[in-house]
Amino acid sequence: MSKVFFVGCGPGDPELITIKAKKLIQKADVIVYSGSLIPEPILKFCKKGKLYDASKLVREEIFDLLYKNAKKNKAVVRLHDGDPSIYGAIKEQIDNLGKKGIESTVIPGVTAFLASAAALGTQLTLPGVTQTIIVTRAESRTKVPKREKISELAKHKATLIFYLSIHLISNLVKEDSIFAIGQDLGTENEIIRKMTLGEVNDGTLTTKYFSILVVKRV
């Protein structure tokens, strides 16, 4: 049966990809990848496939590329950064393919918040501190339901993790909680900073869009 693989390529370091993902990339005839979020060395695993940069395409073009190639029984990989189920827009793609009789398989990957915790050498829950991890994003162009407001989520005083929100950091943190920021994790340019809000605007922090922020009580 015609099939598309939705593959998570991990957080950045090409050695933090799974064996399964690497094999699928190596064997692929067609790879549609999420632009600059996919590290160059990972694209180089692709030996014979044709590469398409999804960041230059709109939804309908991506649907079409995946469908037409799967229909021809090509080995088709849709390559997502991190893990496809975490803020990856896979469902609209899977549902569209499903309607046209194409099956999808998702290959999980190491998502950036796990790489961030590893870089910090920390556990995300600790007995006597918290047993809960909340992963969310600040509202910008994508709306966040009111019942998920940061100030509401903050009431549990759990480990609070933000994706796609670093540009809104002064909204996120209004007290001097300790938090950590990771950028380009697992690559040569990796930056890890622990700081308080007072230090955020000291000018040394570059606010790149794709960073991870961990706010913690401990």
Added chain:
Amino acid sequence: MSKVFFVGCGPGDPELITIKAKKLIQKADVIVYSGSLIPEPILKFCKKGKLYDASKLVREEIFDLLYKNAKKNKAVVRLHDGDPSIYGAIKEQIDNLGKKGIESTVIPGVTAFLASAAALGTQLTLPGVTQTIIVTRAESRTKVPKREKISELAKHKATLIFYLSIHLISNLVKEAIAGGYKKTTPVAVVYRASWDDQKIIKGTLENISKKVKDEKITRTAIVIISDVIDPESYEYSKLYDKKFSHGYRKAKVK
């Protein structure tokens, strides 16, 4: 410098280990692993190392094994299931080693809830449904703070994920409903995600407890309560919308 690697081996499928983790296991002199949670084929990556089953040891014995071998400059791996930062007791080990001058490095892995989402073929957040994922556990021997009660966490109606709690499924359901989820909210239970004997059980808050009991599942399962599993409707992403511009593409339609 003497060093210990805390390595996540992924959810079960030996191909869902990272390349880095596999290499570290292959080169290790000593591996202390988390008992039956580590799949046999992953232990077989170990070519020359001595294997110790941590499930048969107490904390002090583990500390000692890691310390003594690192001190001798052996390549020491502490192998955890899934990802070490998710309910893995790494901090006590890292802190103990740190006090004695041994450095630790953590290698992240694919944790079971990601493998569960992949098995379900679902996204854990969906525009128009929820943008938040809450990972927690039901209280049993490990206490959970009151402000993290399931009925409190349920108020956000986000995607609610439980580790280590399948044996308490009827409590989870009761509290989730008390917190505000409709009885018809979809629930998925993924038993041994990515292992050969993986099982997926889907239902709603109303009927999932019975289904889990009928399947006699009492351990090693992830519970996901969320409308994302079977949404009545959802919105398409902004990122790939033709009316949306971003750093790498101008809007194609105004």
